[in-house]
Amino acid sequence: MASPSPKSPEQSEKTKQYDRQLRLWGDHGQSALEHGHICLINATALGTEVLKSIVLPGVGAVTIVDDKTVSDEDIGSNFFLECSSKGLNRGSETLRLLLELNPAVQGHAVQEPPDQILKENPEFFKSFSVVIATTLSEQTIQDLSQHLWDINVPLILCRSVGFLGSFRIQMREHAVVETHPDNEQTDLRLDYPFQALSDFLDSFDIDAVDLKDHGHIPWIVIIYKAIQKWKDSNQNRWPMSRKEKNEIKAIIEGFIRKDENGIPINEENFEEALKAVNTALMPTFLPLKSQELLYCSAATNLTKESTPFWIMCSALRGFVEGEGKGKLPVKGILPDMTASTDHYIKLQNLYRTQAAMDTEIVYRKVQQIVAQLHCDNISEAEVKLFCRHAHDLHLISGSSIVSEYQLTSSVASYIARYLEEPDVMMIHYVLLRAAEMFTSEHCRAPGDTEPEGDIPKLKACVTKVLGDVSCPPFPKDDHVQEMCRYGGAEIHSVSAFLGGCVAHEAIKIVTKQYKPVNNTFIYDAASTNTATFTF
Incomplete structure (x- = not known):
């Protein structure tokens, strides 16, 4: 037999370079990433760390x-800038x-401020x-987020100030087919075997x-035979309780051969x-989450603008109601097991x-x-992945x-509810929002020039944010003082950690x-605590 032709040098080198990530999201995920285009606004230390972890894969x-x-300050916090970069455009130098x-x-x-681009060339972000x-x-932030919301482009808003960091993901709708659950359920259909499986x-x-x-x-055969034997004496029911499953195990133990001395x-x-x-x-059933998707209005009231996800949901609903008899398509994945090669391959092929x-x-x-x-075609590979x-x-x-x-009102009540608990991460969210308000009013970060003098000014911003959500002021000024002590500085280790997190989320969105994350992530480097909130 002739040996297979070797892969081209380009393919083998690429596979070698991206080997680890290909194990995570496969060839099709890598292809989606390679067709992605990421825009970063402001090449700060945090922004650069985000891009680093997106460029590498x-x-x-x-x-x-x-x-x-x-x-x-940029040279001191950003490892992708050199002393010779001083005075040059930050974006161009970082990119180089x-x-x-x-x-x-x-x-x-692009050496233009984002607000100018929004006014003069809003199509730029499409x-x-x-x-x-x-x-x-x-x-x-509000102008950009509203524009990106209108044109349906995902936005990740990031902050890194001292030991605090956060990011907020804005997406109108994001459907994930390959969720990669930690514990994926097997789909053996032993309760409702299809004809070829039943015959086998x-x-x-x-x-x-x-x-x-x-x-x-x-x-699989052993368990199926035990179930059939159990059902013969239990009115053809399906074993569900722990007691009934233990009875199945007892039947299996009875199948085990014994030697001449009676030892199993x-x-x-x-x-x-x-x-x-x-x-x-585990009985075969239609998961509640899948059921909600198949019967929601987006899947039942399709239009020409409907996304492929909703079109496939509609088609899948037709299968479930018809040929599937209330069940989803068979996954087609067989777990490893001890068996003869002939039996395993035959079972796998079934x-x-x-x-x-x-x-x-x-x-x-x-x-x-x-x-x-009359909309765009959907490939068979997409449908296969969707059914799987x-x-x-x-x-x-x-x-x-x-x-x-x-x-x-809903956002205000959500924030107020979390602030009722002591030492919660929502306090850091309020501080970051107050720091943004301070910067907008004074054109500098709190504590940038006079940390002590900015404490009452920042406290006033914090009080305003808390007042808007009908919450009393903080009893102590510890957090406010700490924020002023930061002086708006970025600590590289904090930005590096948060940048990696943001890059992961961007890659999830692209692939x-x-x-x-849905939708806000807060990181406190001093305590190494994290939290997520959904506003």
């Missing part, structure tokens, strides 16, 4: 919007050194997969199998069967074939919907930053894999 392109020149990390990434620098912004004024399982007679083959029976023979496949009873007996048949039905329904709506992960679909329906900054 190979995002397609990055654009830095920054009209500032490099200062001594960042791109050295990965020559495959394209880079652009081409980006995600916009990441740091150190913006309150007004610019029924073909075994455990008592009649030769001793040499007894240790090669797949544990140690067979690995039967040990696996005993361990797998709890997961294998599940794969059934999964392919179910996917084909859903794909035909998708094509019918696409033809009726239909048990763990996840949807985030976000809220705008503008509504948060305007402190609507549409893993669940991103």
Whole structure:
């Protein structure tokens, strides 16, 4: 047999470079990342750390919007700036050194303030997969977030001040098909076996199998036979309780062969069967989250503007109501087990074939919907991926930053509820908002020039934020004093940690894999505590 042709040098080098991340999100995830375009507004220490962790895994392109020149403070906190960079454009200098990390990434620098771009060229932001912004004024934050909300471009707003950091993700809607759950449920269908599986399982007679083959029976067969024996004396019910599952285990133990002295023979496949009873007996059902998605208005009232996710949800609902008989498509994934090669491959092919048949039905329904709506085609690969992960679909329906900054009644009550508890992370959120208010009023960070003198001014901002949410002032000034002591400075270690977190979230959004934070993350480096809030 001729040996397979070797991969091209470009492919092998790329696979070697991105090996670890390919294990996380696969070839299709890497392809999505390489087609992504990230915009960073302001190349601060935090912003640069974010881009570093996006450039290294190979995002397609990055654009830095920054009209500032490099200062001594920038050189002191940003490892991607040199002494020779002083006086030059901060975005261009940062980009030049960042791109050295990965020559495959394209880079652009725009030397204009973001508020000017919003006024003169608002279409500029439409081409980006995600916009990441740091150190913006309150007004610019609201103008930018409203514009990006209107054009449906995700925004991540970041802050790093002293030992505090936070980020806020704004997305109108974000659907995740590949959520990568920590404990993915098996889909064996032993309670409702499809015909080919039923024929295969029924073909075994455990008592009649030769001793040499007894240790090669797949544990799925062993559990199925135990269930059938149990059901014969239990009115054909499905075992659910712990007592009933223990009865199944007792039946399996009865299948184990014994030697001439009556001692059970140690067979690995039967040990696996005993361990797998709890997961294998999980009944096949339509998960509540999947049910909510399939029957929500976005899936039942499709239009030409409907996204592929909702079109596939609609097609999947048709499958569940029809051919699936109330159940989702078979996943087609078989767990590892001790078995003969012939038995395992045959069993594996049964599940794969059934999964392919179910996917084909859903794909035909998708094509019918696409033809009726006259919208863009959806590939068979997309439908296959959707059906494979239909048990763990996840949807985030976000809220705008503008509504948060305007402190609507729901946001105000949410903040007030968390502030009722002592030593909660919501205090840091209030401080960061108050610091933004201070900066907008005084055109500098609190404590930048006179830490002691700024304490009452910052306290007044804190009191205003608290008053807007109908909460009393802080009993002590400790947090306010600490914020003034920071003087608006960025500590590189804090920015590096938070930058890595933000980069992870941006990659989740671009690849549409893993669940991103919804929607605010707070980090206190002094106590190493973190918290998430959903405004």
